[in-house]
Amino acid sequence: MSIKDEEDEPRDYASPACFMHEVDPAYMGLAPSGHSRPWITGWRKGERQRLIDARRDLSAADREARTGRIRAALDSVLEDIAGKSVSVYWPFRGEPDLRGWMASLNDRGTVCLLPIVTEKSKPLTFRSWRRGEKLGRGVWDIPIPVDGEEMTPDIVIAPLVGFDDACFRLGYGGGFFDRTLAARNPRPLTVGVGFALQYIPTIHPLEHDISMDIIVTENQVRFRKGIDGSSGERPQDSRYGLDK
Template sequence: MTISDQHDADARPSEFASPTGLMHEADPACDGSKASEAAPSNIPAWRQTERQRLIDERKSLLSAQREEFTRLIATYLDHVIADVAGQHVSMFWPFLGEPDLRGWMATATARGATCLLPVVIAKNTPLIFRSWKIGERLERGIWNIPVPAEGRQAIPDVVIAPLVGFDNNCFRLGYGGGYFDRTLAYLARKPLIIGVGFESQKINTIHPLAHDIPMDVIVTDTGVRYR
């Protein structure tokens, strides 16, 4: 199975450059200050409701809007990761209206990066990362998301993670399985962590818990935030 078979299925180290315009300059809350919003009594239940709302809003974007926002995100990613040559960069397969960065992945591969896709091996265990490029065989993984069938396992230097939501302190709201935070806590060498999503997914706070790991950088269609 190739990418074309699935297309319709629904500081930092010196090699990382800073963009010319940083959104945290206009957003003081991204300096790590505490959010003032009172926490709900049941944070997991609140997150589940908020998660569904944000996914529904993301899926409602018109195709032309999503494509333009994704193009802008790709441009900002090129600012954050100025030189991908020799880097292992973990990406993601687009799911439930996420930005489709497979074009950026192909360009990064052509520029010398080894792109990886995350793979769930078992429930409640860390992810592994396998190499993949266009034309290589895929198989169905969890939630029917395609994963590399035969890629080489590697540890990422950069992890680009999709956002369901994000907050002023650059914490990520994901799908609730805990795979991402569990994996980052497990890795012996911390990668650069970049959260990617649409600006409309920003919320005041995700009400972070002890296991939540913030992003180093968040990239949206309107710019870049560094934590």
């Protein structure tokens, strides 16, 4: 048998070539980062608790000082919002308290809304609210408007448990904000709000995760790549009077 004939003979016991590197990671149950979904779910659970604990460990005075800087940054980013509807949130588990900022928005002719969980695995709804108006108790006993008008927000301010370089938001795990944004067309401007200590390099985003347009912390304003001409880096922008 010639060398060529030998090379043409089938090799029944040879291992077939592996093309798994060419397979879409989703086919193998992997996220785009290459980690499995169960791994990401477990990792997020641990990070979520770590970041919430770190936020709650801030003293009341420190938290208020940081929140004051966040409010100032929001005013700089959202300069002309008279006549627009802005969804904010009721502070929960050490989140920045923006209730005073909401009152200032009302004074400037902005309609403030609060998000409401109506049903598990469903998008959020939004109702108008002004200081002094009646509140009821929603999921996790978070106050919600009782008599407010249901509206569609032009801008959504979303609290962060964590955030990453690509402006992806780590939330509490219910997926309400992602589900809500996916259902809105056109999508409202989305601004994630949190403290700088909640930064992580990546949340290992999955297919359902939707990035924020802007992230605001007490010492930084970060734009999603392509928003406001940003490269997506972590800029120090003198317009906002913030330190890097």
